[in-house]
Amino acid sequence: MSKRVLTVDDDPDISIFVKTVLEENQYTPLVARNGEEGLAMARDEAPDLIILDVLMPKQSGIRMYRELRSNESLKKIPVIILSGIAKRTFLRSQEALTEFGDQPIPDPDVYLEKPVEPLELAETVKKLIGS
């Protein structure tokens, strides 16, 4: 059975893009449109990997990321943050600082900046969970 990858993005084009890349590389894509939906799917489906956009309305991307990193059972799932902002900008953003409060913001397994090359994305996924 192929490995399942959850992609969370509010922009449907990016979801289609990531989904297609995953399908072309023989993964099973799962798609969520926001953090709440993504978190529910992460709990229910226990995917092998999560590709997450952190900058979504209602802060739901960052909230989901914090949940993923603080929940014992979800912690084990590797996370790729795929974001329109640079990593250091994200780590210093008001949204991230507000969400995490005094806690340090944990590093994701991989931080990818948009726009991402299909090949780079496929290889990153492969490196993290194998084919």
Add this chain to the structure above:
Amino acid sequence: MRMKKILLIDDEENTLSSLARSLRSNGYDVITASSGETGLDAFERESPPIVLTDLSMPGLDGLAVLKRVKNSNPDAEVILITSHGDMDSAIDALRYGASDFVKKPVGEMDLKIALRRAEEKLLMREKLREYTLDLENMCYIAMEEVKRKSDFQDKLITSSNDGIVATDEKGIIVIFNPGAEAIFGVPRIEVARKASFTALFPPEIADVFTLMFKRGKHMGDVEWKEVVIRRGDNGDIPVRFSATLLYDGDDIIGSVGFFQDLSEIKRLEQELVKSERLAAIGQTVARLAHYIKNILTGLKGGTYIVNLGLDKNDIDKLRKGWVMVEKNVGRISSLVLDLLAYSKERKPEYRDCHPNDVVEDVCELLEGMAMENHIRVVRDFDPQIKEIAMDPDMVHRVLLNLVSNAVDACIFDLDSTKEHEVSVKTQLEEGNIIRFDVADNGCGMTEEVKNRIFTAFFSTKGGKGTGLGLLVVQKLVYEHDGSIDIRSEEGKGSTFIVRLPYKDAA
């Protein structure tokens, strides 16, 4: 006490010496002269307050002496010594201002009485002079005080930064201070005591004064009002003004208007708006970059899928990828257009138009999309709204944005039990205002979203919105001196209320 000087004139040696003796013994300082001529010389030299002169003398007689003495010093008292039968001359003498006359032979008692009367007259005159002097002094002091006060008020009016224009009861300008000169761009001498306020003030202000004069006391003070004074080549100047009538008892004695120059305040306000906008743009460059990267990712994804479709001869993929490419090209162009609209300063272009027609046009444009999604567009236009002047392009853009947002709010609403509806309403309001309501019963907004809708690049529409639309709406409305209000409840829907001032059609 100083001895009183007396000039005694008589051509008869005996009378002269006996009278002199008698007067000296009564304490007078006596100067004697034996003729009218020598007597007048002595008068000029010694200026005695009292002259006692014989009436009939050779050469200059008593009457001539009297005339010359009175001519020289009207205050001098002249007593004439008359003989029997000089009655007519004596009466003449009184007419020329003699104080008294005594008959020859001069009796001690008669002389004493005459002298006492003369002295009393002198005393009274002196007192009168003193009183007059006092009165003049007091008058002077009072005048000084009045002058000081009026100077103070003058300076107060002159040095006021505000323009002060006062008129008399007929409306003729009587006070026009330097502040007013600066505001109206007219020197005081051209208007003060010449022009009526109707000639000076623009109609908006003149009408207020006319009304005030007409209504009198019932009018009360005029509330502060903002107007623009157009001064031709000197440019326009925004001012705030108030006016009031001046009364003396119940009678109107004039009016006064106060004018505050608002150009500096307006300039600062504009600068503030400008710098706030620049700051907003600065703060959101990161968001812009994020948004552009999303578009690029969409384009990249699209071309990737197109290429897949080409490689595999998969027409489905080809179509799917091409749709993505097209959509993201569209996103770039709307982003650029919104950015331009937001960052460019735009003055409203007032043109005669029918606002209801503009709104109808917007409804027709979006009705197709609404109907595809089973959303009804309801119109409720106020028939009282006639042709007026406002910026129709701006109204169109604002309404198009709001109505398409309302349609989206219905599309995004997950509640399928609702019959979705977007209602567009126009309404005429007091004070030359048209109110536009755009209401939907779609998904509504949370407080959090509501607080952020005017933040650049904030969008809840996923890839569909630029996150600038409402910001552009707000900017256009503010540039048109209008206002925007929002009511929204999550799950129930939202209402956007835009109020725009209009001018009368040309």
